[in-house]
Amino acid sequence: MPHALLLTGSLGQGHDVMARACAETLVGRGWTTTTVDAMSLLGTAGAAAGEAVFRRMLALPGVYDAFHFAALRPGSRLALLTEAAARTRLVPELGRLLARRPPELVVSVFPTAASAVNQLRSRWPGLVHLVFCTDVTPHRLWVQDGTDLFLVTSEVAACAVRRYRPEARIAVVPVPLRAAFYTPPTRAAARAELGVPADARCVLLMSGAWGLGPVAGTARALAAAGPHVLAVAGRNQRLEARLRAAARREARLHPFGYTDRVPTLMAAADLVITSSGDTCSEARALGRPLLLLDVVQGHGRDNLQHELELGHAAVTSARPHEVVRNALAALTGPTTDRTPSRAAWESAFAAVLAELYP
Numbered sequence: 001m002p003h004a005l006l007l008t009g010s011l012g013q014g015h016d017v018m019a020r021a022c023a024e025t026l027v028g029r030g031w032t033t034t035t036v037d038a039m040s041l042l043g044t045a046g047a048a049a050g051e052a053v054f055r056r057m058l059a060l061p062g063v064y065d066a067f068h069f070a071a072l073r074p075g076s077r078l079a080l081l082t083e084a085a086a087r088t089r090l091v092p093e094l095g096r097l098l099a100r101r102p103p104e105l106v107v108s109v110f111p112t113a114a115s116a117v118n119q120l121r122s123r124w125p126g127l128v129h130l131v132f133c134t135d136v137t138p139h140r141l142w143v144q145d146g147t148d149l150f151l152v153t154s155e156v157a158a159c160a161v162r163r164y165r166p167e168a169r170i171a172v173v174p175v176p177l178r179a180a181f182y183t184p185p186t187r188a189a190a191r192a193e194l195g196v197p198a199d200a201r202c203v204l205l206m207s208g209a210w211g212l213g214p215v216a217g218t219a220r221a222l223a224a225a226g227p228h229v230l231a232v233a234g235r236n237q238r239l240e241a242r243l244r245a246a247a248r249r250e251a252r253l254h255p256f257g258y259t260d261r262v263p264t265l266m267a268a269a270d271l272v273i274t275s276s277g278d279t280c281s282e283a284r285a286l287g288r289p290l291l292l293l294d295v296v297q298g299h300g301r302d303n304l305q306h307e308l309e310l311g312h313a314a315v316t317s318a319r320p321h322e323v324v325r326n327a328l329a330a331l332t333g334p335t336t337d338r339t340p341s342r343a344a345w346e347s348a349f350a351a352v353l354a355e356l357y358p
Contacts, residue, residue, distance in 0.1 A: 002357075005103040006035040007094075007117070009110030010051070014278045018109045018132050021176030025349045026105075034101070038113035041093040042086065050086065058212065058297060068139065068298030075140030075164070083115055083141050090116040098124060105356075107132055111141040118146030128356050133157065134175060134278060135299045136306040140164055149356065156306065171355075173348040175281040180263040182342050184286055190268035194230065194254060201227040201331050204269035204288075209258070211236030212275055213295035213318040220246045221320040222327060223253040230265045232256045270335050273316075273327060276303035284312060285340035291330050293318050 004026050008019040023033040039050060057064040071079040094116050098106075107130045108114040114131045121127050132151040133142050143150070143164040150161050150170045158170045184190075188198060196202050203222055207213050211234045219231035223246075233240035235258050243255035256265070262282070266272060272283040273291045277300075283290050290313035292304050307313050316326040 001030060001032050002104045003101060004031050004033045004105040004107060005098070005101075006033060006107045007038045007110055007113035008035060009113065010037050010039045014134065015109045017178055017278055018134060018176065019107065020178065021345065022107050022109075022132065022349065024179060025176075025346055026353075028346075029350070029353065031105075034103075036097065038090060038094075038108075038110050038116070041097070042089050043093075055210070062297070064297040065301070072139040072141060072298070073137070079139075079141060083112060086112045087115050087119065091119055095120050095123070098127075102127070104128065105130065108147075109133070111139070114142065114144050114147060118144045121146060130352070130356075135303060136160075137299065137302045139299065143168070149352065151352065154306065171348070171352050173352070174344045175278065176345040176349075177282055177285055177340060177342075178263075180260070181282050181285060182340055184263045184267045184339065187267055187337055190264045193264060194268050196228045196230075196254070196268055200252075202230065202269050203227045203271045203273060203327055203331070204230045204232070204265050205273045206232035206234065206262075206279065207275045207293055207295060208277055208279075209234040209236075211239040213293050214320060215239055216242040216246060218273075218318070218320040218323045219243060219253055219255075220250060221324045223250045225324050225328060226252075227270075227327070227331065228252045228254065230254045230256065230269060232259060232262070232265065234258055267337070271327060271330050273323065276300045276307055280307045280313070284310070285338065287336040287338035289313065289330055289333050289335065291316055291323070291327055293323070 006019040006023055008015040019035050023035055026033050102124055105128045106117050108117055109132045117129050129148050130151060131147045134153050136154055136156050137160040138157060143161050150168055151173050152158050153175045158172055161168050161170055191198055205219055207215050216239055219229050223229045231243050233243055240257040247253040247255045266283055266286050266288055272288045275293045275296045280290055292307055292313055292315045295318045314330055316323050
């Protein structure tokens with residue numbers, strides 16, 4: 001059986017979702033797969049330091065915007081030095097991983113991993129390397145010499161790749177969904193499971209695995225305004241505690257921590273309020289309108305604009321009273337149940353494999 005190594009990154013959950021989608025399709029076509037968090041290969045201290053720096057930049061207004069647009073996008077000396085420092089730590093561990101079980105295919109869904117693979121690939125001449133990026137404008141560190149093919153999810157993203165490698169091989173594919181989204185419950189079943197009245201207005205509020213932005217204050221204000229609010233804290237334990245405390249005072253607020261019930265939560269909702277990311281594709285696939293929180297700096301600004309262009313979406317600042325005003329207006333729009341098909345993603349990814357392994 002051919003073997004594939006998928007390299008993800010633990011800065012948020014989007015990378016993991018894409019790696020899982022690729023792995024599921026490969027296994028269905030007779031491959032074996034291993035998925036590894038590239039951040040873990042940096043060592044405990046290195047991974048913790050990398051996440052801490054990223055969180056700190058996001059927490060300071062404008063800092064990650066400046067780094068993304070002035071350094072990452074043009075590939076400035078600062079960005080390349082930052083990448084080189086991480087790659088130096090990553091390459092030895094990745095080399096040992098590849099040597100233990102050499103794969104026929106590596107799929108990188110994290111930019112530092114892509115750089116490290118390309119530095120090592122001369123040791124394994126038959127290795128094929130894919131890079132999968134769902135950002136609408138991949139920055140310079142995503143686009144490395146030596147990558148065989150880039151998977152992106154829009155023509156805009158393909159143009160961004162060609163900015164750095166005009167001759168690059170690129171495949172534009174649909175955004176894959178987590179498996180549970182292909183068999184979502186009905187709205188009635190989801191509401192019965194969650195204890196939301198069938199005739200109530202209901203909003204799902206979430207902002208990535210880190211719970212970025214004033215989610216707790218927004219959840220309280222929304223519930224006080226009348227709708228039932230399904231509020232997800234992700235892996236943010238402090239936020240989860242605040243949501244659970246607020247729910248003890250507000251019966252229409254339903255708090256959740258990190259959960260695999262997002263398809264059910266989304267099916268129950270009339271509106272999904274979230275930051276820009278892969279959650280938007282999931283909501284749109286289920287027929288739920290979006291209200292986008294402008295809270296993710298850098299690539300998040302580009303992704304937000306692209307989601308607005310795709311339609312069935314509005315945008316709001318993250319100030320709770322403005323979210324409430326925009327949410328109440330958005331709740332007047334239509335909502336339809338849809339059952340998304342996996343066929344488009346499977347067909348597109350199968351075509352990529354057929355091109356690489358004729």
